[in-house]
Amino acid sequence: MKSFVVARDLLREAASRRWFLALGLGITLMLVVMGLSLRMDVVDGALAATRLFGKSMNTQIRAADVALRPAFVASSYLIFYGGLLFGVVACADFGPSLLAPGRIEHLLSLPVRRFELVVGTFLGVLALALLGALYGAGGLVLIFGVKTGVFSGRLIVSALLASVTFSAIYGAMLTVAIAARSAALSAASGGALVLLGIVAGERERIAEFFDSGISRTIFRGLTLFLPRVSSLARSAGEIAGSEPVDPAALTSMLLGLVVFGLAALSLGIHLFERKDF
Amino acid sequence: MRRVAWLVAFAALLGLSAFLMSRGDKPKKPERVLKAEFPRHPRDWEEERNRKRRTLPPAAPRPGEDEGIQRKRDPLLVALPVEKGKSSVVFEVAALKESPIGQIWLDCMLEEQAENKRRGRGRDDFKERFGIDLLQDVERIAMSSSKVAVLSVAQGAGRFDKSGWPKRTFGEKGAIWEDTEGRSVFATWGDELVLAGVDVKEIEAAIARLESKSPPQAPPIPDWSAYGDIYGVLSPEELADMLPEEQGEIAARIRAAIDRVDLHVDTSEDVAIVADVNGSNMDDVTDLAKSMGAALSLARAGAEDQGDDRLRELLDYATIKPRDGRFTVDVALPLEVLKQMGPCRKRDAAPSSSQ
Structure with a gap:
């Protein structure tokens, strides 16, 4: 319960930061501009014409939900990778600021257990990621829905997938921040994890480029523990684009990602518990 | 012991996460991309x-036509x-x-x-x-x-x-x-x-x-229209007659607004059909294009409601492209769907009918 209080404090802190104000304003501005400049002519469910800033963009007539698929897929990838990169940079400072001299002593003097502080920070960032993704994706769904009558929740599901992926990566970032008390190192670890995760998502295909034997085994071993970022981004795109996904594989990967976040968090708590402030 | 507990949890959870994530690693069977x-x-x-097919000597020129351009x-x-x-x-x-x-x-x-x-x-x-x-x-x-x-x-x-x-x-x-x-x-x-x-x-x-x-x-x-694996011209009247009764309004507009429909089909991969619809009145043709787009969209929604995935998939690939007083209807028919149609339909239908 006390973790939620810590998470709420983190959200308050985020609200006062320029990064997040800029993100909120940026998303709002994009949605408003799209809402005002996009004109879609829909006849009985068929998208007959699209104009952006008065310029004709689409001359084909086809079912509106089919015509919107590429837009949803592009939005999904933008939300996924854009959200990951923004989150890695903007959230890197939360861990070190928690441990800042003066603040940590104050926090530890409160009736809050150490692991609750770490879990609260993690939950706060998770909530932040969810709010950002849902605001962006929900806004887009609303705009397209009002203009075409196609209200598809698939983009929101896809955005949720991006949030879960970021929160797992943030678990590792928080652990690095606890170990090194450095926002730069925390951001670097997040960035590295995203890049390695892109590789890990393609590990089966990349492994074929290694000679069978020790080098392939080492590659497989190293990538076995990494979150499959690119696989999840692809699945998010497929969900947004109404393409078929393998539900068993996606569920397994998603559970693995959540457990990876919890594992990173456990290591962070272990390090935090051992720290002497 | 409590301090070690988090480390043990870390190791156990990391192993579990690796196991779970690796279960989703199987490279997805690549979706067959439509090649039309x-x-x-x-x-x-x-x-x-x-x-090479033009083996018939030129006919006499029409009055006012230069004999030199006859082929x-x-x-x-x-x-x-x-x-x-x-x-x-x-x-x-x-x-x-x-x-x-x-x-x-x-x-x-x-x-x-x-x-x-x-x-x-x-x-x-x-x-x-x-x-x-x-x-x-x-x-x-x-x-x-x-x-x-x-x-x-x-x-x-x-x-x-x-x-x-x-x-x-x-x-x-x-x-x-x-x-x-x-x-x-x-x-x-x-x-x-x-x-x-x-x-x-x-x-x-x-x-x-x-x-x-x-x-x-x-x-x-005409000679210039002889391309594709199937090609030809459809008369508006016969095209309108092919539509079901509930599409009577569109049928009437086809009869009124359309002069001819040129059809071209390519079967080199998946089957791609292009129908060029021409009419003399640009506004009527544009309106008809929108009506046909709406009809396709409604048919697709109907197929989805009735759980007819095959028809829905076919209609997914149907687009109408209006331009310069005419419009083109593009329809792609995936091989996977066509396999169950035509002469193969009887063979595939036989076991179920016997059941």
């Missing part, structure tokens, strides 16, 4: 092929009925036979052949009687809604002497065999064209067109 090349203009090899003509296209309001479609049999869908359907047809042979209407029986192997000897088949078919065949393949039907000559190079009961007429023109129909007058008119020296009427399928 929409035929929008003749390719170089088609133009070269068409040039040879494709006899198969010239033989087609020129009556207005009729549709004509040419099937490039050789290309269709080699196409992926052609191969699949051919397999099904050959399976059926044994059954047909027992009934005395198999391919071998047809060859025995009329001398034409429908799969080997025919290069092109042109069908007209005037109930005339024109076949471009291998030299000397059309021999109807064994049919037992009375033969008479017509024109310089024509020979006509008429069923004694008057139900069918076959004719040959030279050694490269076979004509078939039910009305002997239509067949005679076709031969007359081939041998006429007077200025010709424009053929239903």
Whole structure:
């Protein structure tokens, strides 16, 4: 319960930061501009014409939900990778600021257990990621829905997938921040994890480029523990684009990602518990 | 112990996460990407092929036309009925036979052949009687809604002497065999064209067109439109008649606004169909394009509601592209869907019907 209080404090802190104000304003501005400049002519469910800033963009007539698929897929990838990169940079400072001299002593003097502080920070960032993704994706769904009558929740599901992926990566970032008390190192670890995760998502295909034997085994071993970022981004795109996904594989990967976040968090708590402030 | 507990949890959870994530690692079987090349203009090899097919000497020029611009003509296209309001479609049999869908359907047809042979209407029986192997000897088949078919065949393949039907000559190079009961007429023109129909007058008119020296009427399928594996022209009236009753409004607008519909089909991968719809009134044609787009969208929504995934998937790939007072209807038919249609449908349907 006390973790939620810590998470709420983190959200308050985020609200006062320029990064997040800029993100909120940026998303709002994009949605408003799209809402005002996009004109879609829909006849009985068929998208007959699209104009952006008065310029004709689409001359084909086809079912509106089919015509919107590429837009949803592009939005999904933008939300996924854009959200990951923004989150890695903007959230890197939360861990070190928690441990800042003066603040940590104050926090530890409160009736809050150490692991609750770490879990609260993690939950706060998770909530932040969810709010950002849902605001962006929900806004887009609303705009397209009002203009075409196609209200598809698939983009929101896809955005949720991006949030879960970021929160797992943030678990590792928080652990690095606890170990090194450095926002730069925390951001670097997040960035590295995203890049390695892109590789890990393609590990089966990349492994074929290694000679069978020790080098392939080492590659497989190293990538076995990494979150499959690119696989999840692809699945998010497929969900947004109404393409078929393998539900068993996606569920397994998603559970693995959540457990990876919890594992990173456990290591962070272990390090935090051992720290002497 | 409590301090070590988090470390143990870390190790255990990391192992569990690796296990769970690796279960989703199996490389996804790549989705077959739709490969449909929409035929929008003749390719170089088609133009070269068409040039070789123009073996009929030029007709006399129309009044005011310069004789120098007259060129040879494709006899198969010239033989087609020129009556207005009729549709004509040419099937490039050789290309269709080699196409992926052609191969699949051919397999099904050959399976059926044994059954047909027992009934005395198999391919071998047809060859025995009329001398034409429908799969080997025919290069092109042109069908007209005037109930005339024109076949471009291998030299000397059309021999109807064994049919037992009375033969008479017509024109310089024509020979006509008429069923004694008057139900069918076959004719040959030279050694490269076979004509078939039910009305002997239509067949005679076709031969007359081939041998006429007077200025010709424009053929239903112009030379420039002879591209794709199937091509032709659909009359607005017949197209409108094909629509179901509930699409009566669109049918009426097709009759009123459309002059002609040029059809081109490519079967080299998945089947891609392009229908160029032309009309004289730009506004009417644009309105019709929107109405047809809406009808396709509603049909797709209906298929989705009824759980008809096959129809929904087909309609997913249907688009309408309006431009300059005309519009194009593009439809892609995935091989996977077509496999269950055509001659293969009977084979696939057989087990379920027996159940």
